[in-house]
Amino acid sequence: MATATYTGTEKPNYLNWKTTVASWLLTYDHKRIAILYLVSISIFFLLGGLAAAFIRLDLATPKGDLLTSDIYNKMFTTHGVIMIFLFLIPSIPAVFGNFLLPLMIGARDVAFPRLNLLSWYFFMAGALLVLIALFRGGIDTGWTFYTPYSSSFAKGEVSLAIVGVFLAGFASIFTGINFLVTIHKMRAPGMTWFRLPLFVWAMYATSLIQVLGTPVVAITLLLVAVERTFRIGIFDPNLGGDPILYQHLFWFYSHPAVYIMILPAMGVISEVLSAFSKRRVFGYHFVAFSSLAIAIIGFLVWGHHMFSTGQSMYAGIVFSFLTWIVAIPSAIKIFNWMATIWKGRVHWDTPMLYALGFMGLFVIGGLTGLHLAAMATNVHLTDTYFIVAHFHYVMVGGAIMGYLAALHFWWPKMTGRMYPEGWGKLAAMLVFVGFNLTFFPQFILGYMGMPRRYHSYPEEWAVLNVLSTAGSSVLGFGYLLPVIYLTWSLKYGKVVTERNPWGARGLEWELVDPVPDPHNFERIPIVTRPAYDYAHPEEPTGFVPKPRPVVVGGKDG
Amino acid sequence: MAGHSESHVHPVSLYTRTLWWLMALLVLTVAAGFIPNVPNWLGVVIALTIAVWKATIVIMNFMHVRFSGKLAWLFAGAGFFWLLIMLAFAFADYVSRPWEPFHGWPE
Ligand code: HEM
Ligand SMILES: [Cu+2]
Numbered sequence: 001m002a003t004a005t006y007t008g009t010e011k012p013n014y015l016n017w018k019t020t021v022a023s024w025l026l027t028y029d030h031k032r033i034a035i036l037y038l039v040s041i042s043i044f045f046l047l048g049g050l051a052a053a054f055i056r057l058d059l060a061t062p063k064g065d066l067l068t069s070d071i072y073n074k075m076f077t078t079h080g081v082i083m084i085f086l087f088l089i090p091s092i093p094a095v096f097g098n099f100l101l102p103l104m105i106g107a108r109d110v111a112f113p114r115l116n117l118l119s120w121y122f123f124m125a126g127a128l129l130v131l132i133a134l135f136r137g138g139i140d141t142g143w144t145f146y147t148p149y150s151s152s153f154a155k156g157e158v159s160l161a162i163v164g165v166f167l168a169g170f171a172s173i174f175t176g177i178n179f180l181v182t183i184h185k186m187r188a189p190g191m192t193w194f195r196l197p198l199f200v201w202a203m204y205a206t207s208l209i210q211v212l213g214t215p216v217v218a219i220t221l222l223l224v225a226v227e228r229t230f231r232i233g234i235f236d237p238n239l240g241g242d243p244i245l246y247q248h249l250f251w252f253y254s255h256p257a258v259y260i261m262i263l264p265a266m267g268v269i270s271e272v273l274s275a276f277s278k279r280r281v282f283g284y285h286f287v288a289f290s291s292l293a294i295a296i297i298g299f300l301v302w303g304h305h306m307f308s309t310g311q312s313m314y315a316g317i318v319f320s321f322l323t324w325i326v327a328i329p330s331a332i333k334i335f336n337w338m339a340t341i342w343k344g345r346v347h348w349d350t351p352m353l354y355a356l357g358f359m360g361l362f363v364i365g366g367l368t369g370l371h372l373a374a375m376a377t378n379v380h381l382t383d384t385y386f387i388v389a390h391f392h393y394v395m396v397g398g399a400i401m402g403y404l405a406a407l408h409f410w411w412p413k414m415t416g417r418m419y420p421e422g423w424g425k426l427a428a429m430l431v432f433v434g435f436n437l438t439f440f441p442q443f444i445l446g447y448m449g450m451p452r453r454y455h456s457y458p459e460e461w462a463v464l465n466v467l468s469t470a471g472s473s474v475l476g477f478g479y480l481l482p483v484i485y486l487t488w489s490l491k492y493g494k495v496v497t498e499r500n501p502w503g504a505r506g507l508e509w510e511l512v513d514p515v516p517d518p519h520n521f522e523r524i525p526i527v528t529r530p531a532y533d534y535a536h537p538e539e540p541t542g543f544v545p546k547p548r549p550v551v552v553g554g555k556d557g
Numbered sequence: 558m559a560g561h562s563e564s565h566v567h568p569v570s571l572y573t574r575t576l577w578w579l580m581a582l583l584v585l586t587v588a589a590g591f592i593p594n595v596p597n598w599l600g601v602v603i604a605l606t607i608a609v610w611k612a613t614i615v616i617m618n619f620m621h622v623r624f625s626g627k628l629a630w631l632f633a634g635a636g637f638f639w640l641l642i643m644l645a646f647a648f649a650d651y652v653s654r655p656w657e658p659f660h661g662w663p664e
Contacts, residue, residue: 180632184628212635212636212639213639216643244650245647248643248646248647248650249643249647252643252647299639299642300642300646302646303646303650310654311650311654312649312650312651312652312653312654312656313653313658314649314653314656315646315649315650315653318646318649319646
């Protein structure tokens with residue numbers, strides 16, 4: 001279509017009403033910004049995955065025949081920096097948060113649409129700097145940028161990468177501010193706090209962390225760049241600094257940041273589990289408040305990354321204790337989810353498979369976190385493959401499973417097309433099997449003492465490492481499949497004609513069309529029922545007030 | 558008296574006055590650095606006091622918290638409280654590092 005305004009015969013929706021490049025790059029529409037983020041982070045995911053493939057191929061042989069140790073260091077840094085800062089942090093918030101939040105609460109957009117677009121530009125600018133740093137020789141500090149190595153010794157474009165992460169950090173802050181204000185100020189009439197879908201509660205908690213934590217890591221990283229450039233003593237003991245201070249400041253953000261990754265996934269799981277077992281989420285209030293509890297207590301535990309650094313033993317004891325406490329709200333969620341699907345009519349569609357996968361894998365990841373939180377076992381396990389396995393179980397088995405569940409669940413809403421269900425199920429199975437084959441052996445390797453971040457190892461660990469590499473090829477294949485069939489479905493997928501193909505509840509499923517029109521709601525709906533009201537299947541959550549609003553009383557809780 | 562307005566339009570003088578205050582405090586910070594024989598800890602106290610003062614001016618005037626509702630106050634306050642958490646836990650580490658669990662604990 002040559003013109004910028006809509007002239008087609010189809011009903012206008014957010015995808016077809018304007019189609020120029022400028023209409024995408026200058027859009028303030030939260031749905032289009034979500035798509036911009038989706039395309040960008042998908043590319044970064046593939047790049048990060050490529051680096052992972054090199055790492056696993058190198059580790060297929062004990063001598064590490066593929067890469068030199070120098071290149072290997074750069075590879076895992078590339079992998080970590082891209083996956084954490086350019087994929088996982090923005091993943092669910094910037095894509096599904098952006099797309100769904102206004103739809104779910106009955107608003108026409110987020111509170112600050114321009115800031116929303118600016119967020120994407122900051123993100124892309126940051127990503128560009130990181131990529132430039134990587135292509136100009138790469139960096140080998142690890143994604144944690146630990147001092148004094150990063151500030152005094154590391155060669156390469158560390159400062160450039162740091163400025164990139166700084167910008168991406170501000171993109172994340174913008175998203176957080178936007179969502180907080182949107183949730184406070186823009187809920188449709190009748191959408192009380194306890195009628196909000198749990199995904200919205202999860203996004204609220206996530207946004208709090210983004211706003212309260214990200215500035216700290218941004219400035220801390222900038223201080224590393226300042227010390228590198230101007231030799232101002234902050235972390236270098238020779239200049240009067242303290243390298244452990246860096247770890248305090250870094251983990252003050254970066255432990256809560258793991259909840260930036262997992263909380264939104266937990267929100268998705270609540271939506272998917274209830275939609276595919278056709279039941280209200282059990283213990284709604286507990287699940288909602290446990291998100292807030294995680295966000296707040298999550299700020300008090302960062303010292304568990306520093307047990308073996310010379311941190312005071314007393315601080316260690318307190319951090320260890322608080323870390324155990326923070327596991328409780330996660331457990332609350334798991335138990336409530338189990339009660340949700342218990343005796344429900346479970347439908348085994350692709351999103352549900354991912355959601356169930358999440359539950360199993362997150363439990364393993366969380367429980368091994370408890371082993372790490374005990375100071376005595378931590379000394380043995382820290383900096384081994386046990387850590388690598390632990391955080392991949394939570395971040396890949398948890399966060400990415402949630403992301404994929406969301407992608408399939410809301411795909412018909414975002415694109416108006418259905419993905420091929422058979423391929424979807426196959427991919428979900430491959431991801432689950434491949435994931436466990438890749439990462440379970442690493443628990444054993446770590447327990448046996450194999451340290452992380454080395455490119456070669458003694459012969460006796462070869463079998464488990466080969467298993468892990470073999471698993472990673474299955475996993476990689478499982479991830480490639482959705483890339484292919486989802487892209488395919490954009491053109492050839494079955495056109496969705498009903499607005500609610502899953503029979504799910506929630507305002508986003510009650511819009512007039514499968515693909516919402518540019519302004520979401522012709523009229524702002526009035527919400528009359530609690531979320532997940534599956535007990536009354538015929539009655540919608542909200543209704544469009546015409547000709548005159550009649551507020552029907554619905555019982556909450 | 559520019560700050561009394563209830564409306565959302567603030568006179569330019571509010572911002573120019575903010576700027577001058579910040580500049581004056583900057584000069585004060587530098588000047589304090591030149592006072593001879595100030596013990597280290599006192600220097601830190603002076604510098605941090607002035608810094609907090611400056612931050613308060615920015616938050617109140619420039620960021621309009623002074624003219625905003627309770628919710629904005631709550632969030633601004635939470636920001637400071639979180640800073641406090643960070644400082645308290647981090648300093649707790651430094652303070653307790655030399656403590657011995659019992660006398661003669663090996664280094
Ligand atoms: C919920 C999502 C979680 C994510 C995304 C996550 C992520 C991570 C990551 C990335 C690390 C490694 C840091 C590094 O060395 O570079 C880590 C370490 C650790 N995690 Fe988790 N974690 C999660 C949950 C938990 C839970 C529930 C616990 C405990 C209750 C926990 C306890 C720990 C501990 C103690 C360490 C430090 C190990 C060490 O380096 O000595 N984590 N986690
Ligand atoms: Cu942590």
